[in-house]
Structures are given as C-alpha cells and as structure tokens.
Amino acid sequence: MNTEQGVLRLSIIMTFIVAAVGVGFGILSGSASIIFDGIYSLTDASMTVVALIVANLITARLSEKRQARLVKHFTMGFWHLEPMVLGLNGVLLTGAAIYALVTAIGSIMAGGRDLNFGGAIIYAVVVVTAAVAMAVNNYRANRKIKSGFVALDAQGWAMSAALTGALLIAFIFGWLIQGTEWQWMTPYVDPVALALVCIVVIPLPIPTIRRALADILLVTPTDLKAHIDQIAARTVEAQGFLGYRAYVARVGRGRQIELFFIVPTGLPPRPLEDWDAIRDQIGHEIGGESPDRWLTIAFTTDLEWAE
Template identity: 40%
Template sequence: MQAKLEQRALLISIVMTLLVAGLGVAVGLYAGSQSILFDGVFSTIDAAMSGLALLVSRLAVKEASRRFQHGYWHFEPMVAALNGSILLLLCFYAFLNAIRGLLSGGHPLEIGAAMLYALVVVIICSAMAGYLKRINRRADSEFLRIDHKNWLMAAMITAALLLAFIIAMLLQDTQLAHWTPYVDSALLAVLTLCFIPVPIGIIRRAMKEVFLIAPSAVDREVQAAMEGVMQRDGVLYYYSHVAKSGRGHFIEIHIVTCPDFSAGRGVIEMDEIREEISSRLSIPPQRRWFTVAFTSEERWA
C-alpha cells in the first residue's frame, strides 16, 4: 500500500513538474527572463530525477534476486546523490550567469508575463507541497520527503519572484526606473543562492547512506532493545552493527554466551530472544535485514 502511494504521488509530481518546466521555459524565453528560464530548466531536471526515483522506488519493493541478494535498497541513496549533484552544478552555473548579467548592465524584461507566470506557479507549487506532505504521512518515503521540500522551496522562491516583479513594475515610472534592467539578473543570483542549500542537504543525507554511516537513532534503539536480553543467564555481552541504505535498515547483532547457554531449551530460547529484540524495534520487518547470531567464542562475534 505504501509503495503504491509513493509511486502514484511521484507520477503526479513528475507530470506537474513537467507542466511547470514547460511553462517556465516558454515564459522565460518570451519575457526575456533568465530567472524564470532557470526555474524552468531546474524543474526539467527535477522531473527527470523524479522519473528515475520512480523507477528505483519500484525496484526497491521487489524481492531480492540472484544478482541483488540484498535487494535494491542501495539504489535509493545513489539516485538521491546524483539528483543533488546535478542540481548543485546547475545552481552554480546559473549564479555565474547572474553575476555576468549584473556586470554587463542587465537586460529589459516583459514584467506582465513574468508576474502572471509567477502567480500561476505559486498556486501549483503550494498545492503540490500540501498534497505530498499529506500523502507522505502514510507513505513515509524519503523520495516524497525530498519532493515535498522541492515543491515547498519552489513555492516560496516563486512567491519572492512575484513580489520582486511587482516592485519592478512599480519602479518603471519613477526616478529609479534605470534599475529595472538589473532586476532579473539580481533575482537569478538570489534564486540560486536560495536553492543551493536544497541539493547540499540531499547530497549530505545520501552520502551518509552510501558510506553506510550508522544512523544514531537506530543504534540507540538496538542498544535499548538489548538491555532486557543482557539480563538473561548465560548471556555475556554482544556486538551490534547497524546501517541504513534507502528505505532498508541492516541490523546485525552477535551475542556472546556461556558454552552451556540454552542447553535445556536449545534453539527455542534463541528464537525467543530474536522475537524479543524484534518486537522492540520500530522499523517495520519489510524494511529491515535483521540478523541475530549466537556464539560462545568471541572470535566469531
């Protein structure tokens, strides 16, 4: 159910992103606005990355195969890192163009068309941000979380563009009218600086998973789950290893025991311990690779 919600929401997001992208490129070229053109190109790349995310989300819910015996979860952070890297490079290139425009004296802008574009896009982006936030309460998807932030950021930035275009229109018949050619390049510079934290955040979170850095929240959860187990007779100590890759969590626990541990009950007691630990973990069983091993020799732990 969660996977279907995620995939449907991503598909709707892709369609709406392409609509905004096409509108941005068309209006940007017509109005001579670099900031709107950048917004359209940004949305086009975002749509392409969302399409890739949709493909990966379908892979991630499949069963493990002969070649991918741990499943397809690891593709999710790789796609997220690629997404963030491309968007970061686009922001950097657009910022350099904005500086060049300011240094060359700016350029005229068709403010009426730019204002209409900004108003329409603010409405679309706000509606999509609200929709994705509502859906992700049930889907709990990292892709939808990223997509929601992208739409929310787009709504806020486009609202700022609308305000700036209104100010530029008001300045046209005043003594400050000579500044209006600089408005678009200045907006592009501000726009890219506002967008840059988004891909940086995406890259940072994705690389944590690519490098299999232990998520502290999951590690604390495992430590708490083991407190009761350590009270059992014959259990000496344990080693735990946790990692997160996409929606998948990898949890390994190696418990060192006395040589005669569970001599009377055998495997039944070991399975009881596994069940006890499992019941104290908040991660759903379908999203974790969970292993609990027992040994009386530390070298195997």
Template identity: 35%
Template structure:
C-alpha cells in the same frame, strides 16, 4: 499499499513538473527573464529526477535475485545523491550566468508575462507541496519527501519572483527605474545562494547511506533493546552493527554466551531472544534486515 501510493504521487508530480517546466522555459525565452528561464530549467531537471525516482521505487519493490541477493534498496540513496548533486550544479551554473548578465548591465524582462507566470506557478507549486506532504504521511517515502521539498523550493523561488516583478513594476516611471534591469539577475543570484543548502543536505544525507555510516539514533535504539536481553543468565556480551540504505535498516547483533547456554537453552530460547530484541525496535519488520547470531567463542563476536 504504500508503494502503490508512492508511485502515484511521483507520477502526478512528474506530470505537474512537466507543465511547469514547459511554461517556465517558454515564457522565460519570450519575456526575456533569466529568473523565469532558471525556474523552468530547474523544473525540467526536477522532472527528470522524479522519473528516475519512480523507476527506482519500482525496482526496490522487486524480489531479490541471484545477482542482487540483498535486493535493490541501495539504489535509493544513490539516486537521491545524484538528484541533489544535479540541483547543486544547476544552482552554481545559474549563479554564474546571472552574475555575467548583471556585470553586462542586466536585462529587462516583459513584466506583464513575468507576473502572470509567477502567480500561476506559485499556486501550482504550493498546491503540490501541501498535497504531497499530506499523502506522504501514509506513503512514508524518502523520494516523496525529497520531491515535496523540491516543490516547496520551487514555490518559494516563484513567490520571490512575483515579489521582485511587482517591485520592478512599481519602479517604472520613478527615479529608481534605472535599477529595473538589475532586478531579474540579482534575484537569480540571491535565490541560488539561499536555496543551494537544500540539495546540499539531500546529498549529505544520501551519501551517509551510500557510505553506510551508522545512524546514531538506530545504534542507540538497538543497544537500548539489548539492555534487558543481556540480563538473561548465560549471556556474557554482545556487539551490534547497524546501517540504513533507503527505506531498509540493516541490523546485526552478535551475542557471546557461556558454553553451556546453547546446550541448555536450545533453538527455542534463541528464537525467544530474537523476538524480544525485535519487539524493542521501532521500524516495521518489512523494513529491516535483521540478524541475530549466537556464539560461545570470543573470536566470533
């Protein structure tokens, strides 16, 4: 159910993004607005990234194979990191391009077309953001979470465009009319500086998973689950190893026992301990790769 819902959300998002990007590129070129053109190109890249995300979600739901014996979960953070990196590069390029135009005297777009675009696209972006946020409460998808952040970012960008174009329209025929050519390019530079931290955070979070940095909260949760278990007689010490890759949590626990424990307890007690540890973990069973090993030899801990 969540996987199907996730794919439906991403498919809807791709369709909407293609509409917005086509409007942005076309009206950006017609109106002469670099800000609208940037918005359209941003949406085009976002659509491509959403298609990549959709392809990855379909892959991760497949059964493991002899070649990918642990499944395809590792592709999720890799795709997310690529998504964020592309958006960072786009912001960097847009800033430099706008700065060059600003230094040449700016540009004056057709404000009527620009205002119509900003109103229509703002409504689309915020509608998609609120719809996806509501649906993702059930889907619980990292890709959808990133996608709805992109819709929020696009909506805020377009709202800022609307405010700036209204300001430029109000400046016509006044003593400030000479500043109108600088409104469009100045806005692009400000927007790229304000919003570049969002894809940077996406890259940072995804690269932590690619590099298998242990999530501190998961590590604390596993150790908290082990505390009551280690009160059992015959259990001497333990060590745990955790990582997160996409939607899957990898948890390994190695428990050092007395030599007599395995002989007296048997497999049934070991399974009982596994169940007790699992009961102390918050993530769903289908989202964890959970291993508990027992040894009476210190070197295997």
C-alpha cells in the same frame, strides 16, 4: 494518491508541465531567471522519474518474471539505491543553482537585460499557484506514506513556490517602476532576482546530501545503535550470555541490524525452537518489523565469529 508511486507520478507530470511553461515563458519574455526556474524544475522532474523507478524496485512493484530476474542479481535488496538518488538529486540542483548564479553575476556586470514584465508576472502567478497546491498535496499524503522521496519532492515544490514568489515580487517591482525616475533599474531586475534566488537555493539541498552521504558510507545512526544496545544488554543479562556485538546501519528507508551474542561454552543442548524464541523476543523489542528491516541474530561461543 495514497501510495508513494501515485504521488511521484502526479508530481512528475506537473513538474514537466511547469518546466515546459517556464522555458517557453522565459524565452518569450527574455527572462533568464524564468528559464533557470524551468530548467531547475526539469532537472528535479528527471530525478523524480529515477526516484519512482527506485521506489518501485524497493517495494517490488514489478512483474513476477522481472522481479525474479532482478532478485537473482540483487539478493541484498535495493535500499542502497535510495540514498544514491537523493544525493545525486541534491548535487545536481545545487550545481544548477551555482551555474545560474555565475550567469546572473555576469549579466549584472554586462548591464542587465530588458524584460517583458507582463508575461513574466503571468508565469510567476501560474507557477506559484501550482507549486503551492502540489506542496500541500504532497505534505498531506506523506503524513501516511512517510517516504523520503515524497518528503524531498514536497520540499522541492515548497522551494519552487517560495522562489517563484520572490521572482513575482521582483517582476511586479520592475513593472511598477517603468516610466518613473527609477526606470534605469529595470534591466537589472531579472539578473538580480536570479542571483538572490540562487543564493537562497544553493544551501537548501545540503542536509539531503549530508544524509544521503551518511547512508552511502553506512554511518551508524546513534539513536538506533543506542536502542539496539539497550535491548542486547538486557538479553545478555536475562540469558546469562557473556556479551554481544551489534552492527547497525541505515540505508535509505532500510535498517540493517546484525546482532551476535557470545554464549558460554559447555551449555547443555537446547532445542532450536528456544533460540528462535529468543530471536522473536529481540525482534519484537526492536520493533519496526517490515520489509525495510534487515535483522540478523546469531549465537556463537567463538568471539572471532562476532568481530
């Protein structure tokens, strides 16, 4: 549980269990909201499997033979897969919620549906307990791991706990009003609860989708660009260069940085070790040295090479 892969594996197992329980209880109790909860969890689990595969690729947790074969075809690494998976996950979850909202509205207009509130309440209690435990576990683990996949997975469990908790309140309300003057409302409890849950769920993945789209389109992070510009400007002043060009992008957990320094013509020759020392200094000032940092530093007298 101290690794990204370990957290995601446990989450996949628990999500499939919750999804199976949800679909089963939903069919037995006649609750569309519970069936949606199970399908939503199943969709999330499927994408978590894909996320685990991508995480293994990024961290190269593969056999040497397989790793060599993949590296031959993906010499630039696998960072670009991470925002694709995160974006697709967000789109699928939002799409499922929109479809369920349309279904719930149709059910309300048709007069609602009868529901076995006893079974629905048992399901909701079990799922809320499991979801809270998983959310807390993932949030704690991610303090050290700092993974976008684990963060999204923890958010998913927190969402599941909150939404199933809302269903629990609705089911308890429906159970309490049976045999009272408000019993006419019971057929509407399930579709109304589903509609309200969907209204809450639909916008939640939007920040993840926006971030993933920005990474896919290689939108330059302003904070990282400003940091690189400061370091490059200091280097230009200290070394007497004519200027620089900086190209920065964030792709999932990866940071791609390319720096071109414009050197005056006619300078006396310098050993390559001197240029490497400048690169080392720049890399140290940038910080974050890891397999997830792709840093290229070049020196040229021709501005066209830098643009």
